Amino acid sequence: MLTITDRWEGPVAYLELAGELDLLTGVDLLAAVEKASEATEILVDCQELRFCDSSGIGTLVRARDAARAAGSDLRLIGVTGLVHRVLLVTGVLAELTGGEALSE
Numbered sequence: 001m002l003t004i005t006d007r008w009e010g011p012v013a014y015l016e017l018a019g020e021l022d023l024l025t026g027v028d029l030l031a032a033v034e035k036a037s038e039a040t041e042i043l044v045d046c047q048e049l050r051f052c053d054s055s056g057i058g059t060l061v062r063a064r065d066a067a068r069a070a071g072s073d074l075r076l077i078g079v080t081g082l083v084h085r086v087l088l089v090t091g092v093l094a095e096l097t098g099g100e101a102l103s104e
Helices: 026-035 054-069 081-090 093-097
Strands: 002-009 010-020 040-051 073-077
Touching: 002 026, 010 026, 010 054, 026 054, 040 054, 040 081, 054 073, 054 081, 054 093, 073 093, 081 093
Parallel strands: 010 040, 040 073
Antiparallel strands: 002 010
16 A cells, blocks of 8 residues: 655655555556646655555656656655665665655
């Protein structure tokens, strides 16, 4: 299960993720990113994201690409724990965080 809470601060959209990002929940994230695509920047807060499998990683990359295609910038923030480790090992952590990843 994935819960997505959105909030806006001026032209910046925040998507706060809680739960699990996988094959079943990825479509929810893509829909939230599409809804927020008019923002100049979309910050995806992963602090409460507890699980992300390979399809979740693919969803994060697709979400970033969709945001860029809409003229927005998408970046992950608050990446910790298991999700941090998975993104680091797969080589996409710096790409999705803008290089501002925590070193765990």
